[in-house]
Amino acid sequence: MSGTCSSFSPSEEEIGAADLQDTNTNQRKPAGWKAMPFVLGNETFERLASFGLMANFMVYLQSEYHMNQVKAATLLNTWSAASNFAPVIGAYVSDAFIGKFWTIAFGSFSSLLGMIIMTVTALLPQLRPPPCSHEGQLQGQCVGQNKAQLGILIASLCWLSIGTGGIRPCSIPFSVDQFDLTTEEGRKGNNSFYNLYYTTQTIVLLITQTVVVYIQNDISWALGFGIPTLCMLFAIVLFFVGTKVYIYIKPEGSVFAAVAQVFVAAYKKRQLNLPVDEVDGQFYNPPFSRSLLLELHPTRQYSCLNKAALIVGDEVKQDGLCENPWRLCSVQQVEDVKCLINIIPIWLTSVLGFLAMNQQGTFTVAQALKMDLHFGPSIKIPAGSVGVITLIAIAIWLPF
Incomplete structure (x- = not known):
């Protein structure tokens, strides 16, 4: 406007005639699909990181922080509400002050910081309540988290919400900026990008709710959180690699x-x-x-x-x-x-x-x-992977 x-x-x-002389860009024609490996790659790894962190978080709060169902759900819903409101602020900052590129960049670093803190909570036992048996959890006999432990956990969620506020409102508009909408080729590329984007997100969700959730539950929480953190780091590197290609x-x-x-x-x-x-x-x-x-x-x-x-x-x-x-x-x-x-x-x-x-x-x-998730003597579905049923349905119908 x-x-x-x-x-x-x-x-x-x-x-x-003015396509190549845009006074508000870096004086070059939009690269279109040539910029998409960097933009879409950044999006894919960022989603893999965020979904990998969120997919099994309810289990993490109940099993490692000994929160009851109500307290864990309240914390998750509050975080979700903050993460969904933050993009409104991020969009304002982007449009009025620093632009989409730097908003995504700052949001990515904020998300990385939040993931690092979350991974550290899984890596250092002193940042969590002492271990407790499953029977003790069912009977409510476990020692809960103290204020410092809860504060560190909430700090990581705050940084993640800030990151979401920077990435979510700008990622798709920044991708659209890379297409020349005054040409038929640019408009077709833009339309194809949306289809590829949402298909990729569905595939990423399937991966996180199967592979990453399995690692978190059956191998190590620290490793399960560390993999999404490394994905976020790689997303930032990939995003900055394309700086000479982007239109700003x-x-x-x-x-x-x-x-x-x-x-x-x-x-x-x-x-x-x-x-x-x-x-x-x-x-x-x-x-x-x-x-x-x-x-x-x-x-x-x-x-x-x-x-x-x-x-x-x-x-x-x-x-x-x-x-x-x-x-x-x-x-x-x-x-x-x-x-x-x-x-x-x-x-x-x-x-x-x-x-x-x-x-x-x-x-x-x-x-x-609370369910018996065993299929036969050797197969057990992680609780955090139950949502795969919904994703499979989406994956089937999305191409239509």
């Missing part, structure tokens, strides 16, 4: 302010009538600060918001600057807000689905701990 103002609206030919988009200001400006400007001009024919110059459509985006025109959907981009009087000065961004917004801003409104029904209907998914790591695992 551009903060500059001009009454000039570029044609598609002019936008295409500079911060363009807070998206929250830009959204608010559209509603405020549309409200102030609510008494105006929209023109029947959209003649050039009636709507404020300045040249893009990024040449990699397609030119937008006002759509009829939520047409009342179009009034925010309607030029009245001398709102655009002779030097091309806006008189007041809270009275006049660009067509790009208005259309972005319309897209945001369209996402709201999807977000609302996803709430119940994510509530059910969140139970996979708490209630489902806690119930599995």
Whole structure:
């Protein structure tokens, strides 16, 4: 959402000619799929690290910290809530201050620090309560964690949440920046990236909930946490290896302010009538600060918001600057807000689905701990691997 103002609206030919001269990037054409081994590799190893840490965490809290089901589930749900809210802050920091690349970088180092602390808790016995037999756990006779041990555990979760806030809101948008959306090839590559991305995440989940969970339960918690930590380190290295290939988009200001400006400007001009024919110059459509985006025109959907981009009087000065961004917004801003409104029904209907998914790591695992998970005399399914059933179903249906 551009903060500059001009009454000039570029044609598609002019936008295409500017592809290689993007003033907000590093002056080169997007590499497209050439950048994906670094970006997608970083994503894959980061997910492998985070999923490998979370998949069996309920078991870790109950078996090693002797927490009861309620306390362990409360801690996990609180951490999940913080991790899902942190991306809102991360998106703001990225858009307004440091950009997507450095937000991902800082988030990756924060996640690595959190994983190192978590691995250390599994490696050093003094950072956990003393061992207790399974019978003692069932009867509630185990010594619980002290404040210092719980504090170190919570500190690792805090760093992980901060890392999530940096990585999650920026990873996919940063990947999209690597494609030239003004070309057919770039748009096809962008669409293919989404399919490959979510397929990869499903495969990573299957690996973590089988191999990593097995290592944690039957070999060593320290090794089981150490492997995801090394994966996170490798993800950071791979991410920085591609620095000479990436396209970097500079911060363009807070998206929250830009959204608010559209509603405020549309409200102030609510008494105006929209023109029947959209003649050039009636709507404020300045040249893009990024040449990699397609030119937008006002759509009829939520047409009342179009009034925010309607030029009245001398709102655009002779030097091309806006008189007041809270009275006049660009067509790009208005259309972005319309897209945001369209996402709201999807977000609302996803709430119940994510509530059910969140139970996979708490209630489902806690119930599995009380079940007989043996198949024959030699096969035993780890409690943390019960969620594989859901992932197999997703893996089967996702290609469709």
